[in-house]
Structures are given as structure tokens and as C-alpha cells.
Amino acid sequence: MVTVSVNGLPPKTQTVDRKNFEEDVAAFEKSHPKIKIDAREGLMDPKTFTAKLAGGQLEDVYYVYFTDPAGLIQRHQAADISKYIKDVPYAKDIDPSLQKVFTGADGKVYGLPTGNYSLGLVYNRALFTKAGLDPDKPPATWDEVRTAAKKISALGDGTVGYADYSKNNQGGWHLTSWIYSMGGDVATQDGTKWKAAFNSDAGHKTLQMLHEMRWTDNSMGTRQLLEIADVQKMMGAGKLGMYMAGPDNIPTIVKQFERKYDDYGLTALPGTATLGGGDGFMFNPKASPEKIRAGLTWVQWKYLRSPERDAVDSKRAKADGVPIGLPQPRLFAGATQAKIDEIRAQYANTPVGNYKPFIDRNSQVQTKVEPPNAQQIYTILDGVMQSVLTKKDADIDKLLADASKKVDAVLATVK
Template sequence: MPGISRRQVLGSATAVALSLALTACGGSGSSPSGKDENGVVTISVNGMPAKTQALDRQNFMEDVKAFEKGHPKIRIDAREGQMDPKTFAAKLAGGQLEDVYYVYFTDPAGLIQRRQAADISEYVADVPFHKDIDPALMKVFKDGEGKTYGLPTGNYSLGLLYNRSLFAKAGLDPDKPPATWEEVRTAAKKISSLGDGTVGYADYSKNNQGGWHLTSWIYSMGGDVAARQDGRWRAAFDSEAGRKALQALHDMRWTDRSMGTRQLLEIADVQKMMGSGKLGMYMAGPDNIPTIVKQFEREYEEYGLTALPGTATLGGGDGFMFNPKASPEKIKAGLQWVQWKYLRSPEREAVDSERAKKSGVPIGLPQPRLFAGDTQAEIDRIHGRYANTPVENYQPFIERNAQVETKVEPPNAQQLYTILDGVMQSVLTKEDADLDALLAEAAKKADTVLASVK
């Protein structure tokens, strides 16, 4: 999200060192193991911020120093960048790939299929709190046989962000936001009837953002944007779910007139509308709230968040995987680094939360939310203790989001979003748009884009 994130501020040398009780694995101590004559393992990791991000980079390097102090047998060779699909294969073949590398949730399936990531199943069971990581997030890093190839370190999912003040003004209960798309439609009509330029619901339709949101609409209706058929990927949105999504948008835009007359919007436009107090609802992740509060000088108490209606939503996140050529010693050391820096224990979470509150970083937003069970419950209690945002306003999101499946982006997502942008634009700017024709034509274009996916 724009601005300084919590993770950036919390990366400091005063973090509590938490060591892993990983079982020692046999190794000769020779160079292939990664150990030097003193038994120190050096691992290369990426994800270090660029020099242009001075504060982020400083915090990252302070974390490296703190980690090495608490783990004297491990040295971190930190490098800039993330996983780049265009150069990944060449780096792996040339021996230049980091031992521990950053990925988005869209990457693991292909990397696992091409055997470009190490199987860490025999080591990951010893990572503290491993069993408490949300199974849906762990699934991203598993193959069909249940083997594990990485760990999640961040996540998000799209929900419904709403203006609590406008809800109350329209006679709606801010503590009971819409749970179905029909309820969204009803609420949007009531809010737009307030007049004075107030819009009930808004959505994106350009710069690939329209396709991004339409994907989540289709997921929520029980459909897919792309599916694998007979060994190849094909468009899947020319379906009942696709038509229901477009019909809902069309009806709010043209029948109810609850989406306003201004269209061809993108995220900055919609955030400005919400920040001006003239928008009731829009599809968004939790990170939109601090952006609006900071940029438009609003108050956190003005906004609520609930889960997206329907059966599923679009989500994503990030994590780390391991070089398939890495030795067991390097993999174990890499797991210690990833767990220490990104998968914080409740004890370390308390230290970080106290520091974050002093720095004015928002505490209490409902994501990232990596754990389940008792571990997450304890972290929630810690966040509640240090919260500087109204956590009760996000309870509708937390309570129902577990019932909504989070699905990752389709293959060649950005190219598909460009195609789906056109569909969104037609529906929102042409009252007589032929929904079936739009879907059929877009599907033909999408099949061409998907033909290159292996």
C-alpha cells in the first residue's frame, strides 16, 4: 500500500531473537553444504529494498544484524530484487539464483511443476507455529501430493470497504453491512438517494484494474476466469457466473443509478470519492483504509470493512521458496531466517506492536492474517491491546472472511485484465451493452493469451 507499511517500520535491530529448534541434518561440512571451516552457513536471500528506499533498506539491514547476532552460525548475503519470471530460469541454470527467494502467490504452482523449487517437507515441520499457519495459505506452496516448497509471509483478500457515516445517514446499520450482492444493491440505492452527488457503489474499469475487480466479481459468483482443460489453460468467464457479475453491475449502474454517471475510474479516483465522504462502498483490501485516512485527512472510525459477498474472492500474497540446488544446511538456515523475520511469534509481535504504535503505524487492520487457531487468537489479543484503529469496525470482515474462499489471480493475469477492462467499460458506459456478446468476444481474446501458458 502507499506510504510506510508496518513491516517497514518494524524492521529494527531491537526485535526479539527467536531461534528455531531444527534438528541437525548430516553433512560433511564441505563447500556444497554451505558451511565454512567454523561451521557457519552463508545463505543468499533477496527481498532487500533498493537504495532509493533508504528507510526500508536501513531497517532490513538492521534486521540482518539482529538475526545474525541471535544466530551466530548463520550469515545473510542480502540482495535486492524479487522473483522475476523473465530471468528466473537463466539465474537458476547459471547458479545465480538466491538460496531463499521471494515470490508472489501466482508463482509457486509453476515453479513446483517445473521443479524449480526445493522440497522442504522434511524440514518445515520443525518451524515454530508451522501447524498454525492458515491451511489455505500453505496450500499455495504445496503440490498435488501434499509436499511443501515454501512458506507464506503476507496475504490479502478483497472485501467491501464502506463509509459507516453514510450507512447511518441512509438508515442502514453500520454494524451489519451487506452479506449478499442483493443487499449491496439495496444499500447502494439507499445511499445514492441521499443526493448531493453521493454515490452508493463505485468500481474500476481501466488500467487493468477493471479486469482485476471483474475477476473478483466472477469468483464471488462461483466462477473462474481461467481453467485448465485437457492439459491447457482456457478462458472460463463466458459462463453463468460471468453473466451474473455483469448483470449485477449493469443493474446498479443503469436501473438503480446508484453508481453515479462518472465512469472509467481507477483506484485513485475511487479512493478520492471515499475520502471526500461521497461514496458508500467499493471493493477493496484492508490496506486501502490507512491510505484514505492519511491522504484525505479522515478518521479511521469513519470506515468499516466486511467480507466480499458470495462464495469466493480474489486474493494474493507473498512468501519465500528455496533454490532446488540448495543444501539441507542452507534450507534449514533459510527457514530460520524466514520464520524469524516474517512469521513473528506472539512474543515478538508484542514488541513490534508497541514500537509500531509509538511510530504511528496502524495496528488492528484485519490483514495480513497468516495464522489460524490459538496462535492467531493470541496475536489478535496483542493487536487489540496496542490497536490505534477501531478493530470492531473490521469484525464483519474477520467473522465471514473465513467462509469465503480466497482464489489467486489467473495465469497471464495482466493480459487478461486488459481484455476484461474492455468488458467493464462497455457495461458501465453503454446501457444497451450485449453481455453475452461481450463475454464471448473477450473469451476468444483470452484463449489466445492463455495459449502460451505452460
């Protein structure tokens, strides 16, 4: 018998999630009688992680966001699981771009992805039709977004073609994704040092596009300094054509504003890349080989579902009223993902055809993670977004140069 400690147990306040997790532990232990799961609440907290590891309190299997693995690998705070991966069912089918997040510069594997998202464009299908646009063929380039936004704004009655965030760090978050889509970076690493990288052609194109949509086309509305709740409300009221968001925004809008899933479509972000993220699990570097093998068995069974287990998940989720059919997470490539898509389509309670533009093109768009010290950088980039969207005479060159100096100071503290 091997006992393996894992975190990720939902708190008691999340009644349904906790119940499902405990059911899964019981089912897993029944089908794997030689493994016992010691499930604990909480996730990986960077503030306490090092102390827990040093004090022997860190779980054998611990949850991480996509922004965590690079540093953990560099500091030797995660176990090398390369030699165990070959025994993990479906591991070879994991999307290579996601597995790369958990792969070190040495080519060794230190964890497994279990969830992912990437930003695309959520759009109002009814407004597309009303504006003479084909809702089944949404924009695939930023120029097409600009054209569509102008047509939707021309409908009048307070309708806005495209909206974006610019405060509470959300403006910097979206500006990062814009710059990625234009082929640029927000920060790059030279050896062990990081430098700001957005004072570039991509940064210029991004701010010029936003400025022209706001001031030349008047397709972004006059009300600015928006954040996610404002934009979701606009979309829920039927007064917004498009905005940058992940698939999870759609159920939020439907639930909060009593809309129908049929109202909304989703397409991949224009350009070459998008901001994305996700989560996964890594392994305590002090864990024994037996615990690592047991932990991998649990992670694969619980999170990297086989098509058969996915059917169990989908059926249960539908009974709990959870939306089925949204295009993410998508952890696998090829035939395995195709089988899972087929199963989810059987249980779907959302219009999967509305998300086909996202699925068809998103694999061609590189997903890039957040820069280091992301929230501090986003605070600085908020100011850039705010200036472009509220000042007709905004000096783009100066905005990029000034912000770049500030971000360099933030990046100088990265360890």
C-alpha cells in the same frame, strides 16, 4: 557457520524499512550465532529468474508472489522442503488455504507464505448511518449491497452508493473478483491447457448485477471509466458508500485525504470467494540441506512471527507511525492467530472493531489467486466492464462470448 543468501532487502530509498530490516538481521544473527544472513536487494523477477538459477546467481531463499509457485513447482525450480517443515515453529498453525499455494500436486511443500490480502468491501460508516443502515452490520450478499447502494445514492448531493473500476486493467481485476464471488472462474485448467471459463452463469450474474446497479438503480453514478485513484478520491471526499478493495486502501485514504480511521469500515466480499494474493519465500533447488534449514529459520523468525516477535514488530511499527490493527495479513489459524490478534489490539492505533465484519466472515470466503497471464486477461475484461457501465443496451451474451475467444488466445500461450 552457515551463510544463507536471501532477497527482500528494501532499497536505501525506503529509509525506515531498510533500517528495520537491517536491525532484524542483526538481532537474528545475535540469537542464531551459527547463521549469517547475506541480504540482497530485489525480489523474484520472472524475466531473469531462469538465467539466475542456471548461472548459480539465484539466492538460497527467494521471494515470490502467490501467482508464481505453481509454475516454479511444475518446472522443478524450487526445493522440496517437506521434511524440514516439522522443525519450523508455528508452521503447523499456518492457514491451510495459504499453505496450499506452496504445495505441489504431489502433496509436497515447496515454500512458506509470509503475507496475504483478499478483496472485501470498504465502506463509509457515516453514510451508512445517514442512509438508515447499520454500519456494524454491512451487506453480506450482493443483493444487500445493491439495496444499500440505492439507499446511499438516495441521499443526493452527488453521493454514489457503489463504485467500481473499469480501466488500466483494474476493471478486469475487479471483474475477476466479482466472478469468483458468484461461484465462477475466469480460467480453468484441463490437463496442461488453460481455457476461459467466465462465459458462464457466474459471469452472466455478475454483469447483470453491475448493469442493473448502473442503469436501473442509478446507484453507481454517471461518471464511469474509473480507476483506483478516482474511487479513493470519492471515498476520501465522503461521497461514496462502498467499493471493492483490500484493507490496505484504508490507510491510503486516511493519509491522502486527511480523514479519520473511524470513518471507515471493512467487510468480507459477498458470495463464496474473492480474489486475493500475497507473497512468500521459496528455496533454491540447488541449496544444501544446511542452507535450507538456515533459510527456514530466518523466514520463520522474520516473517512468520511468534506472538513474542509480533509484539516487537507491533511496538516498532506503532513508533514509526504505521497503522496497527488492520485485519490483514492474517497468516495463521486458531489459537496462534488469536494470540497475535490480542497483541496487535494492545498496540492498535486504528479502530479494530470497524473491521470485525471482515474478520468474522472472511474465513468463510475462499481466496482464489489471479489467472495465468492475468494482466493480458484484465486488458480484455476491462472492455467488458466498460461496455456494461457505459452502454445501457450492452449485449451481455456477446460481450462474454467475444471476450472468451480473446482470452482463450491469451491462455494458449501459457507455458
